[in-house]
Amino acid sequence: MSTHIVIRLKELAKELGFCCVGICPAIEPPHYGAFLNWLKAGFHGEMTYLAERSWAYQDPGSILPDVQSVIMLGFPYRNLPDPDSKPGFGTISRYALGEDYHRVIRQRLKQLGRLLIAECPGASVRGVVDTAPLLERDFGYLGGLGWIGKNTSLLHPDHGSYLFLAALLTTATLECDPPFAEDLCGSCSACLRACPTGAFVAPRVLDARRCLSYLTIELRGFIPEELRAEVGDWFFGCDICQAVCPRNQKPLSNGPVSHAPPGERAVNLIMLFSWSEEDFHKAFGPTPLWRAKRRGLLRNAAIVLGNQRCRSAWDVLAQRLEDSEPIVREACAWALLKIDPRRAIPLIRSQLSKETEAAVAMHLSRYLDKASAFV
Numbered sequence: 001m002s003t004h005i006v007i008r009l010k011e012l013a014k015e016l017g018f019c020c021v022g023i024c025p026a027i028e029p030p031h032y033g034a035f036l037n038w039l040k041a042g043f044h045g046e047m048t049y050l051a052e053r054s055w056a057y058q059d060p061g062s063i064l065p066d067v068q069s070v071i072m073l074g075f076p077y078r079n080l081p082d083p084d085s086k087p088g089f090g091t092i093s094r095y096a097l098g099e100d101y102h103r104v105i106r107q108r109l110k111q112l113g114r115l116l117i118a119e120c121p122g123a124s125v126r127g128v129v130d131t132a133p134l135l136e137r138d139f140g141y142l143g144g145l146g147w148i149g150k151n152t153s154l155l156h157p158d159h160g161s162y163l164f165l166a167a168l169l170t171t172a173t174l175e176c177d178p179p180f181a182e183d184l185c186g187s188c189s190a191c192l193r194a195c196p197t198g199a200f201v202a203p204r205v206l207d208a209r210r211c212l213s214y215l216t217i218e219l220r221g222f223i224p225e226e227l228r229a230e231v232g233d234w235f236f237g238c239d240i241c242q243a244v245c246p247r248n249q250k251p252l253s254n255g256p257v258s259h260a261p262p263g264e265r266a267v268n269l270i271m272l273f274s275w276s277e278e279d280f281h282k283a284f285g286p287t288p289l290w291r292a293k294r295r296g297l298l299r300n301a302a303i304v305l306g307n308q309r310c311r312s313a314w315d316v317l318a319q320r321l322e323d324s325e326p327i328v329r330e331a332c333a334w335a336l337l338k339i340d341p342r343r344a345i346p347l348i349r350s351q352l353s354k355e356t357e358a359a360v361a362m363h364l365s366r367y368l369d370k371a372s373a374f375v
Contacts, residue, residue, distance in 0.1 A: 005119045006175050012115055013073055016108040018166075019159050020074040022143025022177040026060040026067040026169065029138035031148075038205070045209040047218055056133035060169055063134060064126045069174040071112070072136070072143035074156060074163040075105050079248060082239075083266035088312055090235025090269045090304040093213065094162060096288040097264065103286075105129045105166050112168055123172035129164065136165040144177040147184060150203040151191035151241040157184060160248035184247075191241040196230040200241075212238035216300045217292050222327055222363065228303050228334070235267055235300050236289050269301040273316035295325040302328065306335030314339060318347055326357040333364055341371045 006023065013021040029035075035057060044050045056062035060070060077095050095101070109127030116125055128134055137154040141147060145165075146156040153161035185203075192200045199210035208214040212234050215223050223231065242248055275283075280294040289297065298320065305313040317332045317339075333351065336344035348364055348371075355361040 003175055005116075008119065009071065009112065009116060009174075012112055013071075016111060017075060018073040018108070019076045019163070020145050020156055022072050022140070022145045023174050024070050024072065024139055024142035024144075024176050024179070026070050027142075028058055029135040030142070031135060031138050032058050035135060041207075043201075043205070043207045043209065045214060045218070046220060047208065047214075053133050057135055060134060060139075063128060063132045064124060064169040064171065066124070066171045067169045069170050069172060069176070070134075070139050070143065071116075071168040071170070071174070072140045072145055073109075073112075073166045073168070074140070074145055074154075074159060075101070075108075075166060076159060077101070077162050077164060079160075079162050079250070080265055082243070085233055086266065087308045087310045088268065088270050088305070089233070089266040090301060091233045092235055092265055092267060092289065093237025093239050094265070095164070096236055099286055100288055100290075101164050102129050102131070105164060109166060109168055113170075116168070116170055116172065120170070120172040123170055125168055125170045127166065127168045129166045132167075134167055136167060139167060140165055142179050144180050147180050147182065148204060149191065149245065149247075150185050150189060151200070151245065152204055152206050153242060153245075155184070155245070155247050157247070160250070161242050161245065162248060188246065190244040190246070194240050194244040196232070196240065197227050212240070217296070220296070220327075222330055222359070223299070223303060225334070229307060231300075231303050232307055233304055235269065235304050236292060236297070269305055270310075270313050270316055272298060272301050273313075273320055295327055298323070298325070298328045299331040302331035302335045306331075306338035309339050311339055314343075321347060321351045326360045329355070329357075330360045330363050334367060337367055337371050345371055 010021050036054060039051050039054055060067045080094055083091055106127060106129060113125040113127055117123055130136060137148050140154045146154050149155040154165060155161050156163060192203060197210040199207050201207050212231060215227060216234060216236055277294055284290045302317060317335050320328055320332045323329050333348050336347060345368060348368055352361060352364045355364060
């Protein structure tokens with residue numbers, strides 16, 4: 001395919017806000033075997049959709065039949081500092097600021113796809129942003145965007161890992177870039193040492209079941225009690241393994257996804273307990289936070305408030321002991337016992353006497369047994 005077309009595609013990609021772009025052949029990803037082993041080990045937890053369509057990750061043709069080339073793109077998000085820890089407030093991951101990135105990036109992929117079709121009549125294209133069965137980091141490496149770091153993120157030598165990865169698949173055969181040549185992590189293991197839950201079982205191997213991002217976003221049930229203290233102030237997601245990476249120490253300029261000031265990474269958690277389902281949808285529906293839905297967000301909020309021993313949250317937590325969602329009732333009970341065990345015990349006993357969900361009742365009974373031994 002003409003070099004001119006590739007140059008024009010890359011120019012337009014930069015004009016659309018993508019900070020890096022590379023092209024690779026649509027082949028079996030080099031770490032497909034490792035991906036299957038990861039699934040076999042159960043490290044994907046409740047993300048069953050990964051295992052259910054594991055076969056599809058072997059061939060990009062499962063996304064676009066007769067695909068020949070994959071255009072990989074990196075879209076930056078802002079490297080804002082963590083907000084100061086403040087009782088009653090929780091921290092959200094950097095990527096989740098502003099409008100849902102899927103919507104923002106797909107609009108740009110459509111523009112890039114229109115150019116490709118105009119230059120290559122008869123070609124088909126499909127743009128994807130982390131929802132299709134594609135091992136994006138592998139294809140990012142194959143397209144020369146960077147290397148896969150020890151924290152499993154794709155690392156660009158200049159832009160680090162604060163990037164959304166997107167792909168434009170096409171049946172056109174395009175001139176490809178060479179794979180990224182080096183592993184620039186070297187002997188650095190800052191990310192592995194910094195993970196508060198020990199989620200990395202080895203360099204580049206993440207047990208998602210222990211990852212704070214998984215626990216606060218993907219997990220639909222109860223957050224394991226032994227990991228709750230490590231949640232700290234993280235209300236949605238976690239940036240720790242990226243924040244300590246030497247490649248991520250340079251602040252990024254304002255990107256088109258979010259212009260939010262640093263303070264907006266801190267969410268008033270107490271306020272959330274008075275919101276209706278409609279309020280949650282209105283505030284978070286257009287953002288990445290909606291993936292956790294109301295029940296997940298209130299569960300997370302209760303865990304953070306419990307970690308903070310936030311006494312000003314007592315009333316709202318007590319009210320939500322009768323919430324319609326089991327995971328919210330359980331998390332609020334746990335938080336109340338963390339804040340003031342003596343005061344919480346009669347409330348939890350009362351709730352236990354009328355609790356209809358067996359799993360919640362089991363947790364409440366165990367919490368009461370532990371609390372009673374120390375008061």
